[in-house]
Amino acid sequence: xxxxxxxxxxxxxxxxxxxxxxxxxxxxxxxxxxxxxxxxxxxxxxxxxxxxxxxxxxxxxxxxxxxxxxxxxxxxxxxxxxxxxxxxxxxxxxxxxxxxxxxxxxxxxxxxxxxxxxxxxxxxxxxxxxxxxxxxxxxxxxxxxxxxxxxxxxxxxxxxxxxxxxxxxxxxxxxxxxxxxxxxxxxxxxxxxxxxxxxxxxxxxxxxxxxxxxxxxxxxxxxxxxxxxxxxxxxxxxxxxxxxxxxxxxxxxxxxxxxxxxxxxxxxxxxxxxxxxxxxxxxxxxxxxxxxxxxxxxxxxxxxxxxxxxxxxxxxxxxxxxxxxxxxxxxxxxxxxxxxxxxxxxxxxxxxxxxxxxxxxxxxxxxxxxxxxxxxxxxxxxxxxxxxxxxxxxxxxxxxxxxxxxxxxxxxxxxxxxxxxxxxxxxxxxxxxxxxxxxxxxxxxxxxxxxxxxxxxxxxxxxxxxxxxxxxxxxxxxxxxxxxxxxxxxxxxxxxxxxxxxxxxxxxxxxxxxxxxxxxxxxxxxxxxxxxxxxxxxxxxxxxxxxxxxxxxxxxxxxxxxxxxxxxxxxxxxxxxxxxxxxxxxxxxxxxxxxxxxx
Numbered sequence: 179x180x181x182x183x184x185x186x187x188x189x190x191x192x193x194x195x196x197x198x199x200x201x202x203x204x205x206x207x208x209x210x211x212x213x214x215x216x217x218x219x220x221x222x223x224x225x226x227x228x229x230x231x232x233x234x235x236x237x238x239x240x241x242x243x244x245x246x247x248x249x250x251x252x253x254x255x256x257x258x259x260x261x262x263x264x265x266x267x268x269x270x271x272x273x274x275x276x277x278x279x280x281x282x283x284x285x286x287x288x289x290x291x292x293x294x295x296x297x298x299x300x301x302x303x304x305x306x307x308x309x310x311x312x313x314x315x316x317x318x319x320x321x322x323x324x325x326x327x328x329x330x331x332x333x334x335x336x337x338x339x340x341x342x343x344x345x346x347x348x349x350x351x352x353x354x355x356x357x358x359x360x361x362x363x364x365x366x367x368x369x370x371x372x373x374x375x376x377x378x379x380x381x382x383x384x385x386x387x388x389x390x391x392x393x394x395x396x397x398x399x400x401x402x403x404x405x406x407x408x409x410x411x412x413x414x415x416x417x418x419x420x421x422x423x424x425x426x427x428x429x430x431x432x433x434x435x436x437x438x439x440x441x442x443x444x445x446x447x448x449x450x451x452x453x454x455x456x457x458x459x460x461x462x463x464x465x466x467x468x469x470x471x472x473x474x475x476x477x478x479x480x481x482x483x484x485x486x487x488x489x490x491x492x493x494x495x496x497x498x499x500x501x502x503x504x505x506x507x508x509x510x511x512x513x514x515x516x517x518x519x520x521x522x523x524x525x526x527x528x529x530x531x532x533x534x535x536x537x538x539x540x541x542x543x544x545x546x547x548x549x550x551x552x553x554x555x556x557x558x559x560x561x562x563x564x565x566x567x568x569x570x571x572x573x574x575x576x577x578x579x580x581x582x583x584x585x586x587x588x589x590x591x592x593x594x595x596x597x598x599x600x601x602x603x604x605x606x607x608x609x610x611x612x613x614x615x616x617x618x619x620x621x622x623x624x625x626x627x628x629x630x631x632x633x634x635x636x637x638x639x640x641x642x643x644x645x646x647x648x649x650x651x652x653x654x655x656x657x658x659x660x661x662x663x664x665x666x667x668x669x670x671x672x673x674x675x676x677x678x679x680x681x682x683x684x685x686x687x688x689x690x691x692x693x694x695x696x697x698x699x700x701x702x703x704x705x706x707x708x709x710x711x712x713x714x715x716x717x718x719x720x721x722x723x724x725x726x727x728x729x730x731x732x733x734x735x736x737x738x739x740x741x742x743x744x745x746x747x748x749x750x751x752x753x754x755x756x757x758x759x760x761x762x763x764x765x766x767x768x769x770x771x772x773x774x775x776x777x
């Protein structure tokens with residue numbers, strides 16, 4: 179790779195001045211002062227043929243959700259047939275506060291896959307920096323098949339959907355009977371999405387969403403794309419960067435998945451996606467570090483510090499595997515708390531910066547509830563705490579009831595159509611067992627997320643999905659943000675992505691939770707500076723997370739839930755400049771985290 183010899187950001191230009199780089203027909207360049215060139219790959223002829231011949235749509239904006247504007251547009255279902263069938267795409271924007279000094283539009287994606295871009299755009303005033311909100315129209319697009327766009331629907335009725343989903347009603351299967359039921363339901367869902375779910379299910383690959391975004395970039399009047407993508411949104415960002423490398427103004431990916439591992443290049447496609455991405459490794463690493471810090475913090479900060487926190491955590495898992503915990507309440511009914519519920523709850527906690535409190539106190543409560551020798555007072559206190567968690571979980575649980583809810587199908591419609599997966603759904607139990615050996619507790623959970631994607635079950639394909647390469651030089655640098663303790667997008671993914679993208683800068687952070695923006699003032703400042711001024715952080719920069727386990731025990735800050743409704747946000751109204759920020763509503767790259775059995 180040619181060696182960068184100086185940054186051009188200070189000169190108000192983007193890119194990196196290169197030596198030894200030949201300009202080929204596949205490259206684009208712009209000349210600066212002394213005649214040197216900023217070199218990037220051009221968008222391929224095939225992609226230009228697909229996207230550029232689609233007329234720039236006119237977005238007929240109308241006021242919506244109190245402080246936003248909405249529009250819908252019909253785009254080609256298949257870009258090889260621009261005058262053929264179309265699909266409706268929903269778009270929402272929150273206009274820049276300072277329209278006279280507006281830089282352009284900032285496109286957001288919250289992850290998932292299957293997360294609503296229109297929802298995160300509406301939430302933008304709650305978490306984006308005020309200077310960014312001043313200078314950019316914030317634009318969110320619901321990817322095809324998702325949210326307010328024309329939805330994928332794999333079943334003809336809620337009844338058929340509910341019957342097919344019966345085996346998926348656990349956080350993840352770990353008994354033989356549960357595995358058998360989960361495999362059967364996975365096959366049923368895969369086959370339904372490959373038949374009834376067509377044609378949208380076969381046109382939901384990330385490449386199609388990137389093409390939609392490029393057309394919409396034109397529609398909002400931007401010469402090049404400015405983008406901030408979280409979690410799976412990092413995959414969308416990498417696909418766009420490699421498909422349209424000369425059309426990037428500023429591109430930030432936070433909570434990064436390695437695109438080659440996601441896709442499964444070559445023989446890796448026969449290996450499970452979790453084995454390639456190792457999300458569970460990141461989760462286990464975060465858990466072990468919290469338990470380590472628990473021991474050194476003392477019992478006043480962490481109740482598990484009275485013993486060996488690692489051993490006590492393992493004790494709880496063994497007890498729950500042997501005997502699930504049954505909690506009864508005269509008013510609320512009966513709840514069964516299983517080993518899978520426990521691990522799902524711990525992973526859910528690790529998604530936020532205060533997840534160490536879940537690790538410490540949920541583990542301690544369950545330790546007391548499963549210990550017959552614990553005092554009655556202690557057991558009653560633990561029971562009240564766990565029961566409250568159970569009630570909250572039931573209230574937030576996905577209910578496959580009226581109206582038709584397609585969240586799982588939206589997740590699968592992207593993952594199964596986009597990536598390569600092993601052939602036989604019956605191979606998932608063995609894959610999951612191996613994953614748990616590699617990465618205890620979380621290996622099974624992450625492995626089972628993709629079980630409906632087995633190639634013999636999910637047979638619909640997108641012939642125009644993007645298969646790489648993922649190492650194109652972009653017109654502007656890509657800012658890659660990776661968090662050491664991310665439980666979903668392993669930090670190794672950020673390292674791999676930055677290594678692949680020749681014109682990129684890796685920003686590391688030791689914050690806690692999933693993704694980094696919003697949990698570190700250092701990260702926020704670096705991302706905002708890049709979006710606004712195209713200024714990159716120094717090479718090797720490592721940011722510090724504002725919240726560290728068991729230090730000072732601050733009150734948890736407000737966090738937007740990914741499923742907060744647009745109506746609720748509209749009712750609150752946009753926060754004014756200078757108001758305290760919340761965490762961004764990033765969507766977990768997992769169809770479900772934690773369920774509780776209610777009888």
